[in-house]
Every structure is written in structure tokens, then in C-alpha cells.
Amino acid sequence: MWYQDAVIYQIYPLGLCGAPLQNDGVPAHRLRRVLDWVGHIKDLGATCVLFNPLFESDAHGYDTRDFNKVDCRLGDADDLKAVCEALHAAGLKVMLDGVFNHVGRGFWAFRDVQRNRWDSPYKDWFHLNFDGNTNYNDGFWYEGWEGCNELVKLNLHNPAVREHIFDAVANWVRDYGIDGLRLDVAYSLDLDFLAALRGFTNQLKPDFVLLGETLHGDYNRWMNDHACHSVTNYECYKGLYSSFNTANMHEIAYSLNRQFGSEPWCLYTGKTLLNFADNHDVTRIASILQNKAHLKPLYGLLFGMPGTPAVYYGSEWGQQGEKKDGDPALRPAVEKPEQNDLTAWIAALAGARTASAALRAGSYRNILVQPQQLIFERRCCDDRVLVAVNAAAEPYHAHFNAEAGRAVDLITGDAHDFGGGSLLPPYSCAFWKTE
Numbered sequence: 027m028w029y030q031d032a033v034i035y036q037i038y039p040l041g042l043c044g045a046p047l048q049n050d051g052v053p054a055h056r057l058r059r060v061l062d063w064v065g066h067i068k069d070l071g072a073t074c075v076l077f078n079p080l081f082e083s084d085a086h087g088y089d090t091r092d093f094n095k096v097d098c099r100l101g102d103a104d105d106l107k108a109v110c111e112a113l114h115a116a117g118l119k120v121m122l123d124g125v126f127n128h129v130g131r132g133f134w135a136f137r138d139v140q141r142n143r144w145d146s147p148y149k150d151w152f153h154l155n156f157d158g159n160t161n162y163n164d165g166f167w168y169e170g171w172e173g174c175n176e177l178v179k180l181n182l183h184n185p186a187v188r189e190h191i192f193d194a195v196a197n198w199v200r201d202y203g204i205d206g207l208r209l210d211v212a213y214s215l216d217l218d219f220l221a222a223l224r225g226f227t228n229q230l231k232p233d234f235v236l237l238g239e240t241l242h243g244d245y246n247r248w249m250n251d252h253a254c255h256s257v258t259n260y261e262c263y264k265g266l267y268s269s270f271n272t273a274n275m276h277e278i279a280y281s282l283n284r285q286f287g288s289e290p291w292c293l294y295t296g297k298t299l300l301n302f303a304d305n306h307d308v309t310r311i312a313s314i315l316q317n318k319a320h321l322k323p324l325y326g327l328l329f330g331m332p333g334t335p336a337v338y339y340g341s342e343w344g345q346q347g348e349k350k351d352g353d354p355a356l357r358p359a360v361e362k363p364e365q366n367d368l369t370a371w372i373a374a375l376a377g378a379r380t381a382s383a384a385l386r387a388g389s390y391r392n393i394l395v396q397p398q399q400l401i402f403e404r405r406c407c408d409d410r411v412l413v414a415v416n417a418a419a420e421p422y423h424a425h426f427n428a429e430a431g432r433a434v435d436l437i438t439g440d441a442h443d444f445g446g447g448s449l450l451p452p453y454s455c456a457f458w459k460t461e
Contacts, residue, residue, distance in 0.1 A: 028073075028119060029206065029235045029255060030298045031386050033329075033376045034336035035072035037063075038306040039080045040087050041357025042339055045099035048085050049132075057100040059361070060109045063339075064116050066363035070342060071376025074119035076208055076237075078306055080106065086353060087123070088210060089130025089177055093194035103201060110202040121235065122198060124207040126191050126223075127214045128170070128177040131162070136178050140164055151187050153179055171214065182219040192226050199231055212238025212248050212257065221252040237300055249297060259299035259333060261285070266303060266327060267311060270320040270417050275400040278327070279392050282402065286332040286390040295389075301333040303341065306357050310340075310347040318344070319453040322371050323415050326437075326455025329375040330404070330413035332390050342369045378436035378457050384409040385436075385457065394426045399450060401426060411436065412458040416450035424448045430460035 039045075043056035057080065067075060079087025082095040096106050110120050129136060135148035143149070143166065144156055158167025160175050171177040180187055198204050207227075209215065220238075227234040238254035242261070249257045262285070265278040285294045303311040303324060315321060321344065329335050339345075343364040347355040379385045388404035388411070395401075398418040404411045412433065416422045428444035435442055436457040442448070450456070 027233050027235065027255065029233075029237075029334060031380070032074045032119065032334050033070075033072045033379065034074050034076050034121075034300065034334060035067045035070065036076045036078070036302075036305060036336055036338045038078040038087075038339070038357040039100055040078075040097065041306070041354070042360050043100060044359035045097070047354070049083060049091075049097070049099060051098060053098045053102070055101040055105050057096070057105040057109055061112055063363055064112050064118075066365075067113075067118065068116050069373060070337065070369065071373045071380065072118065072337065073380075074121060074205070075113055076121045076336070077123060078208075079123045079125055079210075084130035084132045084176070088125050088128075089132070090125055091130055091132040092134060093191065094197060106202055110204070114203060119205040120202065121206040121208055121237065122202075122204050123210055124195070125210040126180065126182070126219075127211050128179045131176060131178060133178065139166075150184055151181055153181055171211070182216050188219065188222060192223070195223075195227065196230060199234075205231070205233070206235030206237060209236060209238045209254065212254060213240045213243070217247075217253065220248065220254065224252055224254070245294060245299065249294075249299075256298050256300055256334065259285075259301050262299075262331070262333075263302055263308070266324055267314050269400075270324055271314075271316050273397050273417065275398060275415070275417065276395055279395045279400055279402070282331055282390055283392055288389065288391065299333040300336055301328055301331060302336040302338065303328055305336070305338050306353075307349075308356070309349045310338075310345055310356065312341065312344045313346040313348050319419070320417060321368055323417055323453055323455040325368075325372055325375060326457075327400070327413070327415050329372075329379050330385060330402075330411075330415075330455070330457060332388075332404070335376075335379070337372060339363075342372050344368050374437050375457075382409060382411055382436055382457070382459065383407070384411040384459075385413075394424055396422075398422070399424060410460045412456075412460065414448065414450055414454075414456045414458060416452065416454045419452050421452060422450040424450055428460065433458035433460045435459075 043059045082092040082097045139146040153169035155167040169179040236254040238248045238257040240257040245257045265281045269278040383406040384404040388406035391403040393401040401414045425447040433442040
């Protein structure tokens with residue numbers, strides 16, 4: 027499947043394109059700004075663009091009003107078609123955000139319930155009780171997502187609801203040629219709904235990918251042949267920045283071995299999780315790292331570890347933003363992409379990963395683990411790569427059994443001789459392809 031080999035570039039379109047925070051009902055063709063980013067995304071080495079919500083919503087996109095209408099703040103169907111066609115013409119896949127657990131209070135079927143109450147043909151689309159009430163004083167109670175009543179939970183057991191959602195997905199494939207979906211709060215979705223969606227999309231388009239948002243627990247619950255192909259790897263998201271901030275590479279090494287090692291108890295060996303340094307919901311990596319010199323080796327680790335790496339727009343040049351400052355800080359408007367040495371470094375990492383079967387699909391084995399150094403092996407058939415990270419401010423002389431005399435660094439192209447050990451420069455990462 028293409029997803030295993032992918033490098034994901036994530037865009038929150040309402041933010042990047044500078045849309046108002048609340049839906050003002052004023053049409054504007056802001057989405058076409060993304061057309062100016064296609065070359066940058068391609069040059070970065072990404073192979074797929076993941077769009078967060080872009081259909082009509084009350085405010086932030088996760089409060090949907092209409093699954094079949096592009097948010098007027100971004101434009102219309104023709105704008106989205108133009109963007110998807112440009113991305114596909116550049117050889118990039120396209121994934122959209124599927125927000126199917128809940129809708130906004132402005133969702134057309136919920137508005138019908140507000141007007142017609144028990145006479146509404148859509149009252150069973152939600153979890154309602156006409157003997158109760160909520161803080162919105164509609165005169166009836168409904169279940170909101172995790173207590174947030176601005177997000178109205180859908181009744182995914184209702185066949186009519188499923189048909190409406192599946193029809194929307196089919197329309198997105200027909201009209202925009204999308205290649206997959208990120209499933210918002212997949213951990214909240216009914217497992218039988220996930221199974222039905224997987225069966226539907228399997229027939230809809232070959233290699234159509236379902237990526238589930240999960241936070242904790244055993245990811246196999248939502249990632250299997252009857253659910254998602256992949257899920258978000260929040261365990262290693264935390265391990266990435268924490269290992270650098272606390273000078274404790276043992277943390278990320280433990281998580282990676284627990285997830286992908288060769289022991290029978292390892293959880294996700296042979297499976298593909300989505301790895302990320304940040305996204306639209308968390309503090310930017312350039313803000314959370316205590317030492318900005320760790321940005322390059324951290325991204326090296328991200329691209330060297332098992333799974334599919336994702337880069338969030340702006341972070342490739344060190345964009346900052348903290349969650350405590352609210353969504354606008356994490357999802358800023360950006361007119362044009364920027365380039366600097368971090369951007370070039372990430373592009374080199376993406377190129378090295380694309381060129382190596384071991385980095386894309388190889389096994390995982392820890393070779394050397396120290397508080398500020400980590401060396402692990404990725405192997406796929408005859409392709410063997412050692413990923414070496416030094417988070418320290420000083421060079422580190424690593425002694426280990428390389429099982430080879432020479433190697434070539436896939437990032438720099440430099441030859442490497444393992445005789446007498448290996449010198450790791452400060453704040454560095456190397457991908458040594460052994461000979």
C-alpha cells in the first residue's frame with residue numbers, strides 16, 4: 027500500500043488560508059492559496075497532503091454543518107477540485123479529515139430537530155431525550171462529544187446516518203479523487219461503524235487508506251483488518267520530545283522496541299503507525315524543545331524510526347506556537363512557505379527514506395542506547411541502515427558491533443568507516459547504509 031512508503035504533509039486549511047475563526051457566511055476563495063504551496067510540498071519530499079476539515083462548519087471545522095459543501099470561508103467545490111488536481115498532477119496523494127463522530131449545532135439535520143422536535147424525521151440521527159435540556163436550552167437533551175455540547179454526537183448505529191456519511195465519502199472520491207481519510211477521534215467511533223466504513227472504502231477505491239486518530243491504549247483495537255490501516259502514534263510523539271528535553275534516549279528506545287521489536291510481546295511489528303513531531307492539536311515542536319539545536323536530530327529520528335512520518339505546515343522551517351495560546355497560535359495563517367536549513371534538512375531526510383526499503387519497511391533493533399545517544403538498526407532483506415543520533419553538545423565516540431566495515435550516509439552521501447568505533451558529531455543524526 028502506498029501509505030507505508032509515504033511522507034505526509036499536514037495542512038489545517040482554515041488556518042493556513044486565513045479564514046475567520048467563526049463562519050461569517052461570506053464566500054471567499056481562500057483555498058486556492060494552497061496552489062502556491064504545491065512546489066514547496068513536492069520539494070520537501072512529501073508524497074501526500076493531509077487536509078484537516080474543509081467542509082462547511084460552524085467555526086473550527088470539527089463542527090460540521092454539511093459534509094457535501096466546501097466551507098464558504100475557503101471557497102467552493104471548484105476550488106477544492108483545482109487544489110486536488112494540482113496535487114495529483116504533482117504526484118501527491120490527498121487525504122481529507124473525516125469527522126464522523128459528531129457534527130456542529132448548525133448541521134442541517136440537527137437544525138431540523140430544533141425546529142420540529144419529535145416530528146423531525148432526523149431525531150434518531152442523534153442521541154436525544156425530549157424530557158431533558160442542555161446549556162443551550164433547546165428544550166431537549168442530546169449527547170455531546172466528551173461533554174462539549176457544541177459538538178453533537180451522531181447515532182452511528184442508524185443506517186440512515188451511515189448511508190449519509192458513506193454517500194459523502196463516495197462523493198469526495200468521485201469529485202476530488204481523494205486517496206484516504208484521517209478519522210477524527212477514531213477512539214470514540216463505534217467499532218462496528220469502523221468495520222462497515224473499512225468494508226465500504228475497500229470497495230470504493232483500491233488502496234484507499236483509513237488513518238485513525240488515537241491517543242492511548244492498545245492501538246490494535248482500532249488498527250486491524252476490520253478498522254483503520256494506521257493510527258496516530260501519540261506514545262512516540264511524547265517520547266520524541268521528552269527524550270531530548272530530559273536527556274533520556276532510553277524513553278524513545280523503549281517505546282520503539284515495545285512497539286516494533288522482534289520479541290513476541292512487541293505490539294505493532296509489521297504495522298505502520300503515523301509518526302509526528304507536532305500537529306494542529308499540540309504545541310509546535312520548535313516551542314516545546316528546550317534546546318532548538320535538537321530540531322535536526324529529532325527530525326532525523328522521526329524519519330528513521332518505523333512508521334510513516336508527518337510534517338505539519340510551518341514546522342519545517344521552525345514555526346513556533348503554544349497550545350496555551352489557543353488554536354490560532356497552532357493554526358496560523360501563512361501567505362507563502364519559507365525555506366531555511368531545517369527545511370533543507372527535512373527534504374534530505376525524506377529523500378533518504380524514499381531511497382531506502384529498510385527505512386520505509388524494515389525491522390527495528392536497538393544497537394546502542396545511552397542517555398543522549400541512540401543507535402538502532404533498520405533491516406529489510408539485504409538493505410540495512412543504522413540510524414545514529416547524538417543529542418549531546420559534544421562529539422560522542424560510539425563503540426558497538428557494526429557487523430560491517432563500511433557504510434554510506436544516506437543523508438550526506440559521505441563514506442563511513444566503522445574501524446575503531448564511530449564518532450558522532452554534536453546534535454547530529456546519520457543514516458548509515460552498511461556495505
